[in-house]
Amino acid sequence: MRVLHHYMLSAASRFVRLYLNEQKMDFLPKLEEFWKSEAAFLKLNVAGTVPVLVEDDGTVLCGAYVIAEYFDDMLPEQPLLQGRPAERAEIRRLFDWLCGRFDREVLQPLINERLIRRMTGEGVPSSVVIRTALSNLGVHLAYFNHLVEHRQWLAGSKMSIADLIAAASLSVLDFMNDINWDDWDELKLWYARIKSRPSFRPLLADQVTGMTPPGHYTNLDF
Amino acid sequence: MRVLHHYMLSAASRFVRLYLNEQKMDFLPKLEEFWKSEAAFLKLNVAGTVPVLVEDDGTVLCGAYVIAEYFDDMLPEQPLLQGRPAERAEIRRLFDWLCGRFDREVLQPLINERLIRRMTGEGVPSSVVIRTALSNLGVHLAYFNHLVEHRQWLAGSKMSIADLIAAASLSVLDFMNDINWDDWDELKLWYARIKSRPSFRPLLADQVTGMTPPGHYTNLDF
Numbered sequence: 039m040r041v042l043h044h045y046m047l048s049a050a051s052r053f054v055r056l057y058l059n060e061q062k063m064d065f066l067p068k069l070e071e072f073w074k075s076e077a078a079f080l081k082l083n084v085a086g087t088v089p090v091l092v093e094d095d096g097t098v099l100c101g102a103y104v105i106a107e108y109f110d111d112m113l114p115e116q117p118l119l120q121g122r123p124a125e126r127a128e129i130r131r132l133f134d135w136l137c138g139r140f141d142r143e144v145l146q147p148l149i150n151e152r153l154i155r156r157m158t159g160e161g162v163p164s165s166v167v168i169r170t171a172l173s174n175l176g177v178h179l180a181y182f183n184h185l186v187e188h189r190q191w192l193a194g195s196k197m198s199i200a201d202l203i204a205a206a207s208l209s210v211l212d213f214m215n216d217i218n219w220d221d222w223d224e225l226k227l228w229y230a231r232i233k234s235r236p237s238f239r240p241l242l243a244d245q246v247t248g249m250t251p252p253g254h255y256t257n258l259d260f
Numbered sequence: 261m262r263v264l265h266h267y268m269l270s271a272a273s274r275f276v277r278l279y280l281n282e283q284k285m286d287f288l289p290k291l292e293e294f295w296k297s298e299a300a301f302l303k304l305n306v307a308g309t310v311p312v313l314v315e316d317d318g319t320v321l322c323g324a325y326v327i328a329e330y331f332d333d334m335l336p337e338q339p340l341l342q343g344r345p346a347e348r349a350e351i352r353r354l355f356d357w358l359c360g361r362f363d364r365e366v367l368q369p370l371i372n373e374r375l376i377r378r379m380t381g382e383g384v385p386s387s388v389v390i391r392t393a394l395s396n397l398g399v400h401l402a403y404f405n406h407l408v409e410h411r412q413w414l415a416g417s418k419m420s421i422a423d424l425i426a427a428a429s430l431s432v433l434d435f436m437n438d439i440n441w442d443d444w445d446e447l448k449l450w451y452a453r454i455k456s457r458p459s460f461r462p463l464l465a466d467q468v469t470g471m472t473p474p475g476h477y478t479n480l481d482f
Binding site for chain 2: 084085095099100101103107108111112123124127130131134135137138142153181197226
């Protein structure tokens with residue numbers, strides 16, 4: 039069976055779990071404490087990052103972008119990257135936004151300061167970095183809220199990989215209790231819709247040593 | 261005619277110029293001082309980043325990933341993203357590496373400190389940030405050198421978008437005289453091969469206010 043090397047609070051890993059669940063594709067999840075840079079893992083992905091998906095035929099796929107496009111090549115009528123080229127471009131623009139800009143400006147600094155520093159014993163978290171990331175978060179949430187106010191799904195009229203990576207990313211922040219959902223009405227409705235999908239259920243059961251998600255994290259009616 | 265909003269020292273912009281030149285697709289380059297965040301440009305790309313390509317039918321394509329995949333959708337037998345799904349995955353892995361990790365760890369800090377700070381009047385460059393980025397550069401160059409020692413092109417036996425984004429990225433660093441080519445024999449040969457292609461010529465004529473590239477920058481026999 040295909041093996042997914044992932045980490046619970048990696049948004050890109052959560053995206054791949056959602057993606058495979060949505061596609062009803064079986065996989066064996068393997069927890070990877072990627073910051074340890076273990077030799078066996080670096081051999082799979084020299085970048086040392088998760089997610090990494092190893093297919094039955096041995097094909098190694100590194101990263102959310104590579105994995106999503108690989109299945110777009112493999113599966114005819116890819117339901118999560120559907121549409122004319124211009125519609126697919128809009129899906130990819132937002133997917134790229136979440137994997138790139140949002141990750142860099144919000145998720146990475148928060149995870150680094152709060153988690154990786156603790157795991158690697160690299161000193162105390164920087165409150166300046168955390169404050170900046172949370173301030174960036176507000177700007178991004180306003181944009182996503184604006185998008186789903188005018189569209190059924192993030193990139194248009196159909197659910198796509200853009201929604202999955204966005205939900206994966208916001209779920210990591212929700213786990214850390216960083217989102218005040220009452221500030222973002224439309225986004226809350228959109229998130230509730232994705233959160234209640236069967237594909238999402240395993241993410242709500244995630245446990246991270248030393249971190250307790252808020253009560254509303256698992257609640258479908260939050 | 262399609263219009264490419266670009267900036268000379270943006271590696272992703274250079275990638276698109278190389279890509280369109282390789283494909284013999286005409287375009288009108290429009291220089292964009294993206295850090296000014298002008299309203300007309302933000303209307304095209306709310307992220308405020310280059311490259312942005314506007315097609316004849318008005319389709320707006322933001323970013324190297326979206327542009328490359330758009331043409332992969334539009335053009336049959338895409339020559340720069342060729343192969344079986346696993347081969348395309350390897351091309352995309354390296355493309356993603358350059359657009360993401362390499363950009364974040366090397367290019368962005370250097371461009372921000374040396375150029376954007378000056379343009380926006382945001383104080384003096386940080387020598388610590390510059391030193392860290394240059395140290396990161398060495399690690400990446402060793403990896404790329406290793407790849408082209410064992411392969412004809414970066415991702416395999418055919419030239420691909422991975423080579424174009426890598427050459428675009430290294431050309432920005434070469435413009436700033438950050439690469440000592442004599443340290444990287446195989447990479448130098450690979451770069452010389454790409455540099456001598458007609459598609460590369462316009463990049464060698466680029467001029468940036470307040471920056472003079474080293475003599476070898478335009479020299480095909482460097």
